[in-house]
Amino acid sequence: MAKNIQAIRGMNDYLPKDTALWQRIEGTLKKVLDGYGYSEIRLPIVEQTPLFKRAIGEVTDVVEKEMYTFDDRNGDSLTLRPEGTAGCVRAGIEHGLLYNQEQRLWYIGPMFRYERPQKGRYRQFHQLGAEVFGLHGPDIDAELILLTARWWKALGIAEHVKLELNSIGSLEARANYRNALVGFLEQHVDVLDEDCKRRMYRNPLRVLDSKNPEVQALLNDAPRLSEYLDEASCAHFTGLCELLAQAGIPYTINECLVRGLDYYNRTVFEWVTTSLGAQGTVCAGGRYDSLVEQLGGRAVPAVGFAMGLERLVLLVQALNPDFTAPPTIDVYLISSGAGAQSAAMQLAERVRDALPQLKLMTNYGGGNFKKQITRADKWGACVALILGENEVAAQQVVVKDLRSGEQETLAQSETAARLAQMLS
Ligand code: ATP
Ligand code: MG
Numbered sequence: 001m002a003k004n005i006q007a008i009r010g011m012n013d014y015l016p017k018d019t020a021l022w023q024r025i026e027g028t029l030k031k032v033l034d035g036y037g038y039s040e041i042r043l044p045i046v047e048q049t050p051l052f053k054r055a056i057g058e059v060t061d062v063v064e065k066e067m068y069t070f071d072d073r074n075g076d077s078l079t080l081r082p083e084g085t086a087g088c089v090r091a092g093i094e095h096g097l098l099y100n101q102e103q104r105l106w107y108i109g110p111m112f113r114y115e116r117p118q119k120g121r122y123r124q125f126h127q128l129g130a131e132v133f134g135l136h137g138p139d140i141d142a143e144l145i146l147l148t149a150r151w152w153k154a155l156g157i158a159e160h161v162k163l164e165l166n167s168i169g170s171l172e173a174r175a176n177y178r179n180a181l182v183g184f185l186e187q188h189v190d191v192l193d194e195d196c197k198r199r200m201y202r203n204p205l206r207v208l209d210s211k212n213p214e215v216q217a218l219l220n221d222a223p224r225l226s227e228y229l230d231e232a233s234c235a236h237f238t239g240l241c242e243l244l245a246q247a248g249i250p251y252t253i254n255e256c257l258v259r260g261l262d263y264y265n266r267t268v269f270e271w272v273t274t275s276l277g278a279q280g281t282v283c284a285g286g287r288y289d290s291l292v293e294q295l296g297g298r299a300v301p302a303v304g305f306a307m308g309l310e311r312l313v314l315l316v317q318a319l320n321p322d323f324t325a326p327p328t329i330d331v332y333l334i335s336s337g338a339g340a341q342s343a344a345m346q347l348a349e350r351v352r353d354a355l356p357q358l359k360l361m362t363n364y365g366g367g368n369f370k371k372q373i374t375r376a377d378k379w380g381a382c383v384a385l386i387l388g389e390n391e392v393a394a395q396q397v398v399v400k401d402l403r404s405g406e407q408e409t410l411a412q413s414e415t416a417a418r419l420a421q422m423l424s
Helices: 016-035 049-056 061-066 085-094 138-155 171-186 194-202 204-209 213-219 231-246 309-319 340-354 369-378 389-394 412-423
Strands: 046-048 068-071 077-080 103-112 124-133 162-167 265-272 281-287 302-308 331-335 360-362 383-387 396-401 407-411
Touching: 016 124, 016 138, 016 309, 046 049, 046 085, 049 061, 049 077, 049 085, 085 103, 085 124, 085 302, 124 138, 124 309, 138 231, 138 265, 138 281, 138 302, 138 309, 162 231, 171 194, 171 204, 194 204, 204 213, 231 265, 265 302, 281 309, 302 309, 331 340, 331 369, 340 360, 340 383, 340 389, 340 412, 369 383, 383 389, 383 412, 389 396, 396 412, 407 412
Parallel strands: 331 360, 331 383
Antiparallel strands: 046 077, 068 077, 103 124, 124 302, 162 265, 265 281, 281 302, 383 396, 396 407
């Protein structure tokens, strides 16, 4: 027998038992974005490889080892997008959306990274991201954080995510700090693992991010980025912290928070949880004031974040049972006997015309009355509509309340009105 072809490792199918929860969560997220005046942008999944190399940075995990890159039939190097910001900026420049304008945008969709699959880490995963262009003050950074905080409340997980903040300053301040940090690391090479040694000259700030406990201990004595911050970045950060405090959003300043992508400056933040094991970052972002220029546009300040939807879904699943109730229908339409199936289809369409919000499922594939009632229960219907030969001949229908067991016979023309009453 031929071997079954299976999905690619780390790339998941999302089955009907899961998609109801996904839709509920996505609906909640989109409603909040809409309420803040953010608009959706839809972008291609494939972009030219140099876009990501330039935007994310050559010496990052993503570009060094996680990208799905291939040559197309013309020999052009293309990459499945590992994140959404680069494509968003590319599109913004290409369509003249950015210069001298304000944009509040969001996107949702699959991202691709060649990582070791585990809980909360996949090779195809989904992000919802927001990007704001044209605003430089800390107030808009704060708004993005308030918006995400509103999400956690709406999803019932607010108690389980904590905000971590840092400022990584200007490019110049970071260059100064970089020299100091390399100087320090050079005196302690013996403690560094291979990864850190490799990063020490190419991208030393990433050493701060190391998960190695010995390196973390060493870093307690390292020079601090906060001591090298430029004045303007300090003022921006103080402004942000004040706005958050005034808005009642608790946060922790984490001086080791540097983010894995090179385009950030000033504000960086993460929402983290301890409820997901090692994959604790649910939502991460920051300011990237030089990216637009770096990608060929005229300089425009920008700030944004991306949220991993799989991690969010895992959290909601674990913490908020209200969201995970399986989807049900309202009404199940049962029919049996000559001409009944066709009459049932017509009745169903008439009811749908009158009650577009109603969830009505029609029985197909026959089955006796008892079997069809069992199916109605399985789908969680509260009402069954029943059409037998007699009802069809008399243009009537039996309406059965599946909770109380009571039933009545009505003219078919009264069905919608009666259902509206019963289900209100
Ligand atoms: P991590 O430190 O977990 O690798 P990252 O710094 O690579 O995260 P970003 O590139 O900032 O993450 O992406 C933002 C969010 O997208 C992450 O916080 C996470 O929720 C989610 N994410 C990133 N990579 C994956 C993945 N491979 N599978 C599932 N979700 C992911
Ligand atoms: Mg990563």
